[in-house]
Amino acid sequence: MSQQRRRRDWLIMLFVAGLLAFNYPLLGLVNSVALMFGVPVLYFYLFAIWLLLIIGVAAVLWFYRPTAVDETPD
């Protein structure tokens, strides 16, 4: 049960982190036309966060993968 709860907490945390990272004021910090590794900072930031969220959710769902008893809704 605690595994289920931990998985739920991590997923909610990732969602909130994504919502914050994809919005003002954090986006305001990278609102620049400067280039970073050849791409605009804003563009780089958005895709980097996007990729991190994907890796994050894959890791959480792999680490806390459902077991046979894990049938009840979270």
Next chain:
Amino acid sequence: MLDDKLIILIALTYIGLLFAIAYYGDKRADSGRSLINKPVVYTLSIAVYCTAWTFYGSVGRAASTGVGFLPIYLGPTLVALLFWLVLRRIVRIAKTQRITSIADLIASRYGKSQLLGGLVTVIAIIGIMPYISIQLEAIALSFAVLRQYPAINTVDPAETGALWLDTSFYIALLLIVFAILFGTRHIDTTERHEGLVAAIAFESVVKLLAFLAVGLFISYSVYDGLGDIFSRAQELPELRRLLDFSAIPGGFGGWLSLTFISMAAFLFVPRQFQILVVENTDERHLRTASWLFPLYLLIINLFVLPIALGGLLAFKDQAIDADTFVLALPMLQQQPALALLVFIGGLSAATSMVIAETVALSTMICNDLVMPLLRCAAAVCACMSGLI
């Protein structure tokens, strides 16, 4: 010039292939060896979210708003993080309560209100019809642009002339046949369509490959990599404003509201509900979809801004509609084969949306409008005959 007959032949061959895949999918389902009972296929079918609007329109939007096209994909990405918590619950509710559409779900939350179900259906029809017509228009427009090769001109979609000269009319006829054969022919209380889902998943692969091919070609063959495109854009003031937030309508507020609208649209547009919830064969597939679907969105969006900037740089002195850059750029580079691939990619994006949306809407119309009205009419008739 690209021969009209060649383009039409390739388009018809592609649609024929869809029929074959859907037929094979249905056959496999009948023999109990489901083709779609795999998390990857489920994830690819969800990518029906990416329509012709994504394929052609994202570049058009990026050409005027910079990264302003991204909230449409960031919203669903955020929703996907919660698939395991939110969507799994909806899937379970839908399975236990035999819910087959978004109208059913909303009605069931309010004591199976028929009036509410009917109202949701009417709103969905009014909202979705123009959306479907945009897809058909995109097919007609891309055909009109492609057939002019090697000339590149902006085409007015209203100038297609008589109905029998309109390509989208014939495509619509073919899609009607497809939707009847693989969508509505079976009477099944679960409203599952295995062959149709298999075809949609295949279309998701085609549109992704086509878009990646054109993105890689423009970025690394026409220009010298992403750095080259961005540094050239940075030097021009009218393109420089596309690299930060200054070109986004509504600024940060507009960005946030578009993110939320996209989150809701992704879950509740009829075709999304159909594919996400009704066509889900196993809730464990949501685990893979949680990360694989955002990854699909990320990959299909990677080259949108580079293509838009590449197009604006290449067509600086020409009035070319930015919505057609994906097609016009390979044409400009004398790459008819790539342009044809792009056309097929756009066709796949549009047809998958039209098929899924019409099947989802037809289920809603049948269950939430026609059946209650028939029942009502039958009750009135019985009452009348009793009086007589």
